[in-house]
Amino acid sequence: MAADQVSMGTRATGAVRTAVGSVVSPTSERQREIRRIVALCLPFSVLLVFSGVFPLTEMFRISFSESRLVTEGFTLEYYRTMVNDPYYRNIAFNTLWFAAATTVASISIAVPVAHALEKYALPAKSVILTILSFPNSLPGIVAAFMIIILFGNTGVFTNLLAFLSGQSRIDVAISTGVLGLFFAYLYSMIPRALLLLRGTYSEINTDAEEAARVLGATPLQTFRYVTLPQIKPGLIGAFILVFRTGLAIFGTVLILKGLLVWTLQIDRELAQGFNIAQASAMATIWFVFVFGFTVFALRYTSAEVSI
């Protein structure tokens, strides 16, 4: 048994040495190709390590630190807090249901919009496309400002509602409530969902749809039995990515404050007494959850990420 392990060990080392050797001084075209692949992936890997993996590891380490500012000792205190304190459990719950609800809402809106863009003859289509993709370039804080314009204390709809109902504007303003935040999330997430779904829609086999119509299917039946099965992988992919987007929103909620979500609490840990360890622990939980969720979802569903 021990001897087996040793020989396996040497074999493994030998294999590694051969692999390294073939990269350094290749003799066949395949080895030269491997060297090229390594060279092409190297710059990205360096960036990934220095600005991704290494900082995240440091963050992970300090989340177990007994001291507040330097990594020292080992404690599960911060994780215990998150599990035991109902305050944090409540935030986690808020974050998840809110991201899920906004994801479902934005995809429900994006599907008919993508459908219209792909199937209908629309006037001024390039203008429509520009309007629909424009918010993809806007940071969350601007999305929040857009909601203030619509539903804030002096917002257009607030004024309109106040005028129609006779109530004061402050009473009908919803921008700082959960509903206002919901719309602000949609402002960022609908264009994102649309971007993903349009890629999916463009790959649909329209002959099958026409065949279904010729065979007597109604438009709804055609969508249900022919179109939907074709866009399903893209739809699942869009759900995964838009849900991730929803979980990561921060600037929007920092301004509107409608609901205390995970990212906002991370900021509060830093803003109120620079509790970096607690913030790191929260960020670690966030990262592990989203990373695991993505890997799991891409691996075990038929999700297709086509952008």
Next chain:
Amino acid sequence: MAKVSLENVTKRFDSTVAVDDVSIDIADGEVMGIVGPSGCGKTTALRLVAGFETATDGTIRYDDEDVTPVPPENRNVGLVFQSYALFNNMSVLGNVTFGPKMHGVGKAERRERARELLELLDIEELADRDPQTLSGGQQQRVGLARALAIEPRILLLDEPMTGLDAKLKQTLRQELGQLLDDLGVTTLYVTHDQEQAMSMCDRIAVMNDGHLEQIGTPAEIYEEPANEFVAGFIGTANLLDATVTDGRISFGFGDVDAPDGLRSSGDVTVLVRPDDIRVGDGEGDAAVEVTNLFYQGEHIQATGTLADGQELTLQLDRSLTNVETGDTLSVGFDPETLHVIRSTK
């Protein structure tokens, strides 16, 4: 220009053998074709010669130099692909001068060389055009000029005519054949189109499933195929089961004199080409009941059943347009056109 040889070359990818112990000698200035069905290893063979794959076993030589481990950029090979793969970031002239530039040829000289080639290929007026604006036939010429500009030791053509329409193919085939003859450049021409290979190549290598089945002049390959595969792949072939005894070939439907000098005896397979079968002259060797007719313009192709149930494909000339399915035709075989290719046991 050089003679190029593959000596017992084998290429393995993981568990599959793409090229299995193949030896081909291409003489200086010769146009060698490699034909075979898709997946037969012909493209891998070309890539081995070019250097894009390294042989698992065996040696590749240019003249007497062993180039097996030499990377493609140092081999000086001209390569024309099916898609032509022109560089869209350069003009036509830029494409043609690219190779000489990489070989350190001075600016004036490489422009001069490029102009000459464009003129030779009759596309000198395209020099400043953007490759994306050219037609398929023009792109092919530019691709050829680009490959020839480095004065390659061997020119490699990988299905260069697929994707062009039939009429253009015909013209280009003649032009290209003429050009290769004139330039005397050693050429390896890989195609699945046996007709093209027959008309353009000095010799043809037929590959199947990684093996070299036969190598020879187009006439040799057509007239004396080494085995059933080659016979079936090149042209239309009737392969009939028969037995040879005492200078006679006995088919299930009758006996025919064997060709002179036939050595085999016992059970054999006999190849006879449709255009070698005499049809309807009264005193035939066998009767065929026509089952299908295909009008092909210059002639009519007919398939029918012999008395023993074997199928036979015939070529009818246009005087026989009144033949219908169900008719019985008498057919005759000339001993010299019968080719015994394989003992079945």
Next chain:
Amino acid sequence: MTERFQRGSLSARFGRPVVKLVLVLTLVFLAFPVVMTFVSSFASDWFGVFPSGFVTIQNWEDVIVGTGVGADVAVGSSLAYSTGLALGGVVINLIVGVPIAYAVARYDFWGRDWVNVFAILPLAPGIILGVAFLRTYPDLSTSGIALIIGYSLLKAPYMVMAVQSSFQSMDLQQIEESARSLGASWPRTFLTVIVPNARTGIIAGSIISWTLAAAEFNFSYIVYSRGTPPLAIFLFNNITNASFLNAAAAVSVFFLLIALVTVSLQIVGNRGTIRRV
């Protein structure tokens, strides 16, 4: 059955109008506040349903020149600073993004799909990466270097995707092999043939990743400590601290920037299509 054909099913009669209504409402929801922001930035007050007191350039002046109170920095310095930081990010993105996009598009290798996933999905969002940077590179935070390398990681996926879409329209293997058979070494092939052929995607990717880096708030907010605020922080200060109409003007400056970028992207895209004809 005949009857159904005559009257049409519910979805045949109402499907299209309902779908179109969703489209129109979405467009209004997305575009209306943008227009209102821009319009109100020229108004002197906004008390009723619509702003009033046109046309004044006071709000724009406050943003462009600075007010000296509250959000006191002029937009110019923030814009210039962010432009520089984002450009730094784009340079890094070019160096890391173009090669990996080529590796994935051209070669077949073990683990390629996962490399692709890592290249086109952001590893961590701005706020998480920001927390990680605070701890790891505390000294770099004030110099802007932390912002540059953070931006480059966050926005690399957009560069990779744009370049990949260019690569997908090229027969990479035949182009690479043609160049090499003509005597170009592999690095030279990559730099003189492959990269110039993908220029449309590279330019588009640069513009997109530049814009998104200049607009990145979450990461900047956590990492930024003092000195000239990046553009997104400047916007934040205006939205939270300045008067409503000043904020509208500040956001409008940003809209103009995005509009400029959109137009230039379309020019790049059009040139691409003209060349393809």
